[in-house]
């Protein structure tokens with residue numbers, strides 16, 4: 036006879052199953068929502084045009100700069116592209132002072148950023164910098180620099196912007212603790228360029244960069260074979276993807292100017308909001324409960340089932356439910372005189388298990404990665420990170436099974452997005468490219484650290500109609516790192532080429 040705990044665990048695991056049929060139905064819906072987003076605004080998949088009209092082949096050469104204003108830090112780097120898929124990167128990072136995050140004038144923050152660029156140039160490119168200062172005195176171009184000596188720079192700005200050109204975008208609103216109302220509605224590239232010019236630096240803000248687009252570019256440059264990558268995807272705190280689309284498929288009007296010669300444009304899908312309507316996404320009671328806890332219920336519904344920010348909480352909600360069941364003995368102190376979990380001595384009052392968002396997604400990786408016969412690694416992790424004292428083997432087994440069910444569903448959902456983009460590219464069906472590899476770049480802690488995440492993606496890809504065993508063999512998923520460094524530098528290069 037199965038124990039009540041085992042029976043309940045099996046029932047929960049079943050609810051997280053995402054079958055091959057589910058995968059296929061979701062791929063069809065993903066493709067439909069992709070097309071809808073290319074036609075009009077205000078749809079589930081935003082399908083934002085990036086004005087980046089090509090991906091690198093690995094042969095690109097030159098010295099470019101990249102800066103990244105993410106949240107707490109400002110990163111400045113220079114990237115030397117060697118033209119053989121390799122690069123050398125030099126970078127410095129500085130914390131953004133709290134007072135500047137809420138400065139009165141936009142100028143205060145952007146002047147600070149320009150100062151950091153100046154310091155970086157003096158420290159790492161002193162010769163170049165000095166030479167230009169001298170040249171500036173002798174040459175009479177607008178700011179005294181010869182154009183070919185000006186560093187092109189990619190600016191990764193991870194806040195909501197309305198992009199209207201490759202190096203033009205207005206700030207919609209601040210997030211992550213920044214609040215400088217003066218900057219809202221202004222072009223962030225122009226704000227930075229103005230401050231750079233005040234310091235007479237030989238730097239041009241050539242491109243405004245989205246980190247997902249950077250991932251695509253970085254991977255495209257470094258993947259061997261020079262066929263370029265078709266997709267850059269992030270599975271980290273959140274999830275998003277950027278892919279190469281034919282311009283002719285982009286039906287909604289584009290406001291800015293761009294280079295039409297390649298016939299392509301990189302599209303930022305913003306796929307975290309795929310299927311907010313829940314036409315095809317699974318919706319267990321715990322998914323629904325999690326959604327209610329978030330500040331944006333009903334939005335980012337795909338992301339809430341796939342990414343690092345949410346999976347730990349999903350697991351916590353399931354485990355809490357299970358612990359509340361009177362006939363199921365999970366993490367229970369059998370000697371306790373009460374059934375109230377909070378009054379037992381098994382789990383500390385301060386444990387993250389009791390608090391919304393108290394369980395980090397990394398514990399799913401620990402659970403999935405523990406193959407010891409008695410799950411001793413996971414049991415130790417439960418004790419250390421969640422202060423569950425001496426958990427029983429059966430308890431750890433249940434925890435592991437549920438964590439794996441959530442992780443597996445996330446990977447299969449990730450395959451939906453990847454598979455849909457691969458099918459949309461038409462690469463697998465193109466007779467002229469029958470032997471080509473289809474490169475996909477991925478980044479993010481989940482895909483990097485969750486054991487077998489990639490294997491589970493492949494398993495689902497093989498089940499997709501139009502991909503199958505043969506197609507899946509041609510898809511090469513590879514880690515793309517440093518999208519905001521080398522990726523941003525590459526976008527600056529592409530942008531400079533189109534100037």
Ligand code: ADP
Pocket residue numbers: 270271272273342343344345395396397398399400478479480481484485
């Ligand atoms: P970001 O997406 O913000 O650039 P990361 O790619 O590092 O950053 O992702 C951070 C997210 O990944 C967090 O939500 C964190 O909970 C989760 N995470 C961190 N370590 C692991 C791990 N070992 N396994 C699974 N998820 C992890």
